[in-house]
Amino acid sequence: MLGVALLGSGRMAHVYGPKIAAHPGLRLERVFNPRIAGAERAADAYGGTPSDDLTATLADPAVDAVVIATPTNTHLEYIEAAARAGKPIYCEKPMDLTMERTERCLAALESHPVPFMLGFNRRFDPDNRALREAVRTGDIGALTFLMSWSREPAPPPIDYVRASGGYFVDATIHDIDLLCWIAGERPRKVYAAGTCLFDPAxxxxxxxxxxxxxxxxxxxxxxxxxxxxxxxxxxxxxxEAFGRTGMLQTRNHRDDPLIRWDSERTEAGMPLQHFFLERYDASFHHALDEFHAAITEGRAPSATAADGRAALEVALACTEAARTGRAVTLTD
Incomplete structure (x- = not known):
């Protein structure tokens, strides 16, 4: 069983905390936050020893790996520290908000090679994986179009928006990584447009x-x-994946999966699952399975630092395309 240090105690840490605690191959050994009260609350909920000392956390011989679930602007610091300590790393996406700091993350991993996995959790959703497998095995012939609908129930707090890096880097990056992973290609050109229709702030x-x-x-x-x-x-x-010989689709998940027909309705009556915590719950479990296997079986994870760099580059190109109203061509 691998001992894990969970870095962070905010929203994403509360996604990973219970899943690490429940995983048969992982043990939550430490919870780190420079503000000890946050670490104590998460440790009380999920286990492990709270800590506000990063050096001591990474030096603990009972810690075999780290999960970084902190704000994006801290990822570089923690990736560099964990890599120097020789600890395998699972890091929430993106590695950083700029290409310069992302390159520093890659340099740290090159100087101190450790297993590294980036948290593009949607790759590990069973529906998405099944669609990709069907595309890659030729079920619909040569791929022509891929389409992704990704709509959230409500806007996030404005403080989150200010630190997010912009909509394309914060949200569209998930779709970018997923579609490039399915297609097995990196785009050569991007077109993008954005507008504000819901929240004037x-x-x-x-x-x-x-x-x-x-x-x-x-x-x-x-x-x-x-x-x-x-x-x-x-x-x-x-x-949706559309090919020369057919089409594949994944559908929304509902709290009530039954399709009901009666005098008052002719479809499922319940709204869609409320947010990513419900819809993608299984994907986080499967992502931790792969991280565990990467360490214990010595195999490369499927969502790598290079994937993170590529997705960020495309997301920033989308930001530029939306800003200028012009297509942006990507170099190899």
Whole structure:
């Protein structure tokens, strides 16, 4: 069993804390936060010893690996420290908000090679994995179009928006990574547009709460991403792959999976699952399974630092395309 140090005690730490504690191959050994009260609350809930001393946390011989679930602007510091300590790393996406600091993350991992996995959890959703496998095995012939609908129930707090890096880096990056992973290609050109239709406070920050993105791949296939910070009927998450011989789709998950027909309704009556915590719960479990296997079996994880760098580069290109109203061409 591997001892894990969970770095952070905010929202994402509360996603990973119970899943680490429940995993048969992992043991929550320490919970770190420079503010000890936060570490104590998370440790009380999920186990482990609270700590506000990063050096002591990483030096603990009972800590075999770290899970970084802290604000994005701290990832570089913790990746560098954990790599120097020789600890395998699972890090929430993105590694950072700028290419310069992301390159520093990669340099740290090159100087101190340790297993590293980036938290692109949607790759580990069973529906998404099944669609990718069907595409890759040729079930629909040559891929022509990929489409992703990703709409959130309500806008996030404005403090979150200010630190997010912008809508394309914060949210669209999930769709970018997922579609590139399915297609097996990196786009050569991106088109993007964003607008603010739901929360004027987001617009006042110079950000968008609705966006559309097109990715153009070297093969000629194209992808369309439809994002919204608000969706009246819940967390709308769908994929479509269209090929020369057929089409594949993933559907939304509902709290009530039954389709009901009676005098008052002719479809499922319940709204969509409320947010990513419910819809993608299983994906986080599967991601930790892969992280555990990467360490214990010595195999490379499927969501790497290079994948994170590539997704951020595309997301920043989308930001630039939306800002200028022009397509942005990506270099190899």
């Amino acid at each position: 987001i617009g006042a920050e110079g950000d968008s709460d609705a966006a559309m993105t097109i990715l153009e791949f070297p093969s000629g296939a194209m992808a369309h991403i439809n994002n919204s910070r608000q969706c009246a009927y819940g967390f709308d998450q769908r994929l």
